[in-house]
Amino acid sequence: MPRSPSSPAFWRSPLRGPWFTSLLGVVLLVGITVMFVTGLLSYAAYNPNLAAVNDKTPDKGILGFYLFSWPTHPVWLYRLTQGVHVTLGITLIPVLLAKLWSVVPKLFALPPARSLAHAVERLSLLLLVGGALFEFVTGVLNIQLDYIFPGSFYTLHFYGAWVFIAAFVTHAVLRVPMALRNLGGMRRRGAWPEGADTERSGGQHAASPEGAAAVPGSSDTTTDGPGAPSGDRGSAADGPGPVSGSPGGSPGPASDRTGPASDRTSAAPEGPASAAGRPGPSAGTPGPHPGVSGAVPVEPGSLSDRSGPVPGDAGRAPGGGGAVSGGAAGGGGPGASAGAARGEERPRGGQDRVPGQSVPAPAAGEPARPEDELISPDPLPPTVSRRGAIAFVGGGSLLLAATTVGHSFDAPVRETALLAPHGGPEPGSGPGAFQINKTAASRGIDPKETGADAWRLVVAGNGRTVRLSRAQLQELPLHGSALPIACVEGWSTSDQAWRGVRLRDLAKLVGYDTGTAPDVVVESLQRAGAFRVAALRYNQVRDPLSLLALSVNGADLTPDHGYPARIIVPAAPGVLNTKWVSRMTFGAL
Template sequence: MPRSPSSPAFWRSPLRGPWFTSVLGVVLLVGITVLFVTGLLSYAAYNPNLSAVNDKTPDKGILGFYLFSWPTRPVWLYRLTQGVHVTLGVGLIPVLLAKLWSVVPKLFALPPARSLAHALERLSLLLLVGGALFEFTTGVLNIQLDYVFPGSFYTLHFYGAWVFMAAFVTHAVLRVPTALRNLRHIRRPSPLSSPEPGRLSSPEPSPRPSPRPGPGPGPASVSPDRAGDRPGAGEPARPEDELVSPDPLPPTVSRRGALGFVGGGSVLLVATTAGHSFDGPLRDTALLAPHGGAEPGSGPGGFQINKTAASRGITATETSEEAWRLVVTGKGGTVRLSRAELQELPLRSAALPIACVEGWSTSDQWWRGVRLRDLAGLVGYEKDAPGVLVESLQRHGAFRVAALRDNQVRDPRSLLALFVNGEDLTPDHGYPARVIVPAAPGVLNTKWVARMTFGDL
């Protein structure tokens, strides 16, 4: 009789079993929790409650309950949290795929629900699988700058994360006790990948015979690699036994070996991604990361960028000394400043990195320009400078306008930068002037600044 995916005999891999699935589940439990927390921190760093121009999820409601004022210290805070978020997310892909492979028989199991608890578990599993694939896929497409999903990445990824985490928590509550019991009571597997000559494996008989018939005459023995995957004689069947094939193929690798293969894949992805958070030789190892490899150009401006002047419609004519003016507005009125007039104001320097939502970052660059709080002082805010709305000359792309909090404006290292590493800004780094703020996401460090409005946002 032909087998269907709903039949346990359809799935014949000897690797599937509660121990293998539980190990992967515990790794994902820890890893995805870190991903979720760092993702929420990234969302908070965008200051979505500050201004509508920063809020890409205006209908979030109670989902924004935790939002707080993003700090400016330490300066590497966003570089750390978002670097961990992206690198860990990429590194967990092999673990996620192995986990989905290990539980795929449950997706086809019949009947669909044997009880209310089982129905909740099946529903959480479907949402978990769909949510995981959606979140990891959209995340990878975004960091590779090849995003193809309709709609805003921020909106889809944010709401998708909450749906996924709701399913994840539900599934964890239902399954973590079982997973921990499996890890505690199931013996660790013995290697099957180094069999004696002429044999696939040489397992010793288990002291506990399997209640299921083996492929040959007589009771089937259970290898140490599978010990504990099935109940002993007289024991009731367990839900996790659905993962164990009643007619497995001969093993060609142990579960320990399979876990090593999955772990090796994760290590390889981390090793070819993490370098995008560093400069120098390590950046050359970021083969799978956005902007990996050699730095764009050389000299004082030879560090990473995310958007070029040409891609945002910036022309040399409008940024020339003759044409460009910075318009600064506040309760004390409006001033217009040329680049030469800005250079006559007190200039300050700060060593700050740039960190982007895609996970890449630079080391500290040496910026020089006018402090934001000094610009606020020009328009009536000599003390207690407020937040500021910054507008760019750019014509295309998100965050043409961005808002900064008062704590960001007041930080003495927050600058309207005119120079970087001892030279004028290059066109791609925001010439004639750009904002640079400690610990802020890269898109809030507005380039090609045209107008700054201090006060009510």
Template sequence: MKLRLAPPSFSGRLHDARTATAIGRRLAVAVAVCFLTGVLSHYLQRPPGWLAGELPSRPVWGYRLTQGIHVASGIAAIPLLLAKLWTVYPRLFVWPPVRSVRHALERLSVAVLVAAALFQLFSGLLNTVQWYPWPFSFVPVHFAVAWLLVGALLLHIAVKAPQIRAHWTRKSPGTLELPAEDGPDRRSLLLAVTAAVGAVTVTTVGQSFTPLKRFDLLAPRHPDHGPQGLPVNRTAAAAGVTAESVPGWRLNVYGPTPYALTLDELRALPQHEVTLPIACVEGWSKSAQWTGVRVRDLLDRAGARPGAGLRVVSLERRGAYRVMDMGRTYARDPLTLLALRLNGEVLSLDHGFPARIIAPNRPGVLQTKWVTRMEVL
């Protein structure tokens, strides 16, 4: 007596091409927005040498907007991806599993697409809470897999173009074979998915879109929670900066005419006040009032040429952003400060006392805290 393993059967009526297409086009929009804003974020955070001096410092809220959209669209894509996988997962059990070389390549491309999408969305979600349970560096791997995901998605769309075209709208030709009674169930499913997307968006986007901060229930940051009313990602303790390391602090500026300033001498220079947002790659942001010395004034005192860039070094003992390079556009912007005060108060140690950089349209990781040295490039 021989045992034959029959493939599982699925009785759900919504595991069909029309439902998959309806959810897929919404997912494609979310992924496209997330990808484009993510690429912009990557090059603002890690610009190639030829681009570093040309990055724009305006609008001042530019990075806040694009990074907020990046994180929001990535989170919104998670329920869409899960719904999409639910509609198509019976196809994973087709028999025989491979019918031809073309079919094998198609299934391989789908496997790459699904794996890349799951990795991108869930690793990005873990990044928002700063939890990295993997041995590799998040930023370069996340950036590389983003291109892999987009390539696999374009290939998938090209292969499935006839089916997508046939089921794009309710009146598309080739859809008459679908039972009419499935319509209400399909609409209910799409409504539920839309509600899920709306729920996760409304309860997380308040960390950057402050008018909705009262609904900020699921986001890892609240824009009002933190020392001096501003959140902190990297504390002084995490950076190895203590109160004992600050006494005797001096700002050393190196250039054609190098000099050094004590904190009192820095405070005696002309002070400027600006209102700028600090926006972090994890998706949270908030505007604050910053007071300090214009970076361009410090560069001029060091004899820097008009087109010179700047390198800033922090007191922190370790960290990927202990040293930061700033292009000439940012360095010369009148809103770029070596800040000494936040919201009218002396900077707390966690916010970068005795001095930190604040510049318009810059990722938070490049707003260097605990500045000890500046070098004209």
């Protein structure tokens, strides 16, 4: 009968497990937190509370609680925050996909809700997966200039981010403690990362210190018996003989002291009982480990050949002798393990496997562990290790980062940004050979409108209106500013040498003192599009680096860079640096 996706046996990859999922989750916890913070900063950079023309989410309500006046310094602030936001988002795509793959069995698990807490977790998981896919897909499409969703990107991305982060926080509160325990537990057991999850996944189970059989002559056994000082490693517990080939009972080479887990945990000692009541090894008896005396080869039918516990037999030697030293907990009688004798608790769920399965049975009376839902009860043979899988995911992330981050720099680094629309060579040559997003032709700018005879800048405010030609603007005091261009898509340029009239000097033309210049609304000649009209806050107007630029890098602006005049403001998003300016209205907003 075909298995359904709701059956744990339907998902057969041996890679899924608590350690793999927990590691990816911790990486996403850090990365998505940084992305969310930089995304909030990006939204604040638009000064949405300043004017309706800047606010693409007028119904945000309490979600705008954190908004503040965006500063103008350092001048590279927006370039940094948005560059990190976009590049990190691209870099995390392989990690996100691997994480979703690792938990996909839980999306189909039945029943849908076992308790109220489980129902909350499942709902948060649904919103988390849906929100993550929506945010990453819309973000990537916007970066690639192929945004196809109905409605404004700013609106959908903003509200989608809050839905996603609410689910993310809920899921993190429920899962982060478990993830940290999983990672910490693997590290303490020495099974990290290659042997991670092997205690509950397919293949050989790693024995815990309490559940491991004492290996005569192994380096894992501490000698407390006669004939050896306390703490001397390398001799059998309570036994008389040193490790073969190691003079004086000192540890021999690692290859002489260790072997497969099945050999260490299931070999049955023979010979006279030790002083502690456990059977001791027979000196000189050949064993499976070279150089180790007293170890006995495992015979078919012995404990290590069984996939699960056998009643009345766990911890017994094949010949019916005493319990194996350090074996499965079997009571407090002679032969009980050292861990049991000390009253130590057996590891939750034990190390025993359900016959025919790879997931261990929980201890009596204990519920199934949530992390075990990720482990296949019938895994396929592994074709790659978990370390290899992590390397594959990490390599994919590094590749995406290396082919994206260059769009925040100039040539030659920009040419490495093969996956970014603003990567590759700089457009054209000369003073205007730096990146642009909107061309004059794409925005319907008619050269006749920008000619010397037709174009006039209208400056209004305080009950006054002034009209200025480009020639008249050039007669005003001109100043220079070295500022970058940074866009919401994550790309940016280095500092360009702009020259023009300070915004606060233009405010002075309509009666405002330069130190008290108010907010300003800037209008463009472009016919349509987001931020055709944009507002700047008073701190941006008063900054001496804020200009109505007429030239860049020693030459007049080109049409694509905003000729005849454009705004350039430090630390502002590119869309607020309005091109093809036609009107400026000063006044408190």
